[in-house]
Amino acid sequence: MSGxxxxxxxxxxxYAVKIRVKPDNSGVVTxxxxxxxNPFCEIAVEEAVKLKEKKLIKEVVAVxxxxxxxxxxxxxxxxxxxxxxxxxxxxxxxYDTLGPLQVSKILAALAKKEEAQLVILGKQxxxxxxxxxxxxxxxxxxxxxxxxxxxxxxxxxxxxVVREIDGGLETIKISTPAVLTADLRLNTPRYxxxxxxxxxxxxxxxxxxxxxxxxxxxxxxxxxxxxxxxxRQAGMKVETxxxxxxxxxxxxxx
Amino acid sequence: MQITFSRWxxxxxxxxxPLRGEVFRLYKNxxxxxxxxxxxAAYFRxxxxxxxxxxxxxxxxxxxxxxxxxxDFVIKELQALYYLRKYRAMKKxxxxxxx
Numbered sequence: 001m002s003g004x005x006x007x008x009x010x011x012x013x014x015y016a017v018k019i020r021v022k023p024d025n026s027g028v029v030t031x032x033x034x035x036x037x038n039p040f041c042e043i044a045v046e047e048a049v050k051l052k053e054k055k056l057i058k059e060v061v062a063v064x065x066x067x068x069x070x071x072x073x074x075x076x077x078x079x080x081x082x083x084x085x086x087x088x089x090x091x092x093x094x095y096d097t098l099g100p101l102q103v104s105k106i107l108a109a110l111a112k113k114e115e116a117q118l119v120i121l122g123k124q125x126x127x128x129x130x131x132x133x134x135x136x137x138x139x140x141x142x143x144x145x146x147x148x149x150x151x152x153x154x155x156x157x158x159x160x161v162v163r164e165i166d167g168g169l170e171t172i173k174i175s176t177p178a179v180l181t182a183d184l185r186l187n188t189p190r191y192x193x194x195x196x197x198x199x200x201x202x203x204x205x206x207x208x209x210x211x212x213x214x215x216x217x218x219x220x221x222x223x224x225x226x227x228x229x230x231x232r233q234a235g236m237k238v239e240t241x242x243x244x245x246x247x248x249x250x251x252x253x254x
Numbered sequence: 255m256q257i258t259f260s261r262w263x264x265x266x267x268x269x270x271x272p273l274r275g276e277v278f279r280l281y282k283n284x285x286x287x288x289x290x291x292x293x294x295a296a297y298f299r300x301x302x303x304x305x306x307x308x309x310x311x312x313x314x315x316x317x318x319x320x321x322x323x324x325x326d327f328v329i330k331e332l333q334a335l336y337y338l339r340k341y342r343a344m345k346k347x348x349x350x351x352x353x
Contacts, residue, residue, distance in 0.1 A: 015343055016292075039344055126347075184344050191333040194286040195279075 003058035040122025049081035097219035104136035134181035
């Protein structure tokens with residue numbers, strides 16, 4: 001086994017930013033808006049770096065697909081402890097329509113090329129909330145998957161994964177190579193401090209084009225419209241319980 | 255703003271050499287962390303500058319080391335604050351509250 005782990009990291013609008021829809025409802029405003037690494041991707045990077053610190057794997061490679069700015073996200077992963085990065089350059093219209101299907105094709109091609117033992121991703125991105133990339137990547141590679149991982153342990157050439165599922169936890173054992181997706185409680189990601197960012201500048205980021213990997217980026221989806229959620233209506237105060245019943249009857253709720 | 259900064263820089267240069275580097279490192283690290291401060295990076299920078307300016311005449315190396323240690327502690331507190339904020343936001347958005 002190569003002992004190499006591929007970690008996918010996505011550049012998304014920062015979680016604390018108030019999202020605004022474009023006036024033409026074609027999408028969300030991204031120009032001049034603060035972006036950062038997807039929180040679940042941070043957890044994925046942390047897990048990979050932890051495995052390396054425990055000497056269970058040898059190398060952590062951070063991958064991101066997108067325009068020039070995606071390199072900043074890769075730099076953050078390098079500052080957290082990844083060894084090198086791969087920037088898959090996707091720009092313009094291709095980037096607008098880039099989704100889980102295209103990214104999983106790219107990741108599958110890279111996993112084969114880099115002879116990865118594990119591919120670790122965040123369970124979902126906070127911008128599109130697809131929760132598909134990990135699953136699709138595993139399917140394309142025909143590898144087992146341990147999704148919604150809240151605990152990961154390597155045992156020889158098998159991985160024990162505790163998964164967060166509705167109603168509790170499920171423990172599975174899968175063989176490597178495998179794809180894992182990180183859930184919130186997997187670990188506490190370390191902060192990429194300024195000294196670490198400075199040190200990470202020496203680490204290499206390779207530039208790759210999707211065509212080099214033989215990947216077709218055509219999307220099967222078309223976004224028709226983006227709308228804000230309905231505005232919350234102002235509440236009403238009533239004096240007595242009888243008033244409440246009258247109001248509920250008027251509203252047709254009772 | 256230029257004048258006050260150079261006054262601080264001169265006092266930093268007056269310090270024992272290794273400590274000067276420590277203070278400068280601390281200031282840069284805090285400034286970098288402050289970019290994510292919930293009340294805004296500008297608010298943080300104001301408070302940071304005035305905190306350092308308040309101590310600009312401290313000469314005793316032991317006292318300086320203690321202040322730098324306090325600054326390092328603030329760095330840890332900020333990292334914890336940022337993590338908790340993010341964790342709570344993700345938990346609220348993605349997980350059913352266990353009532």
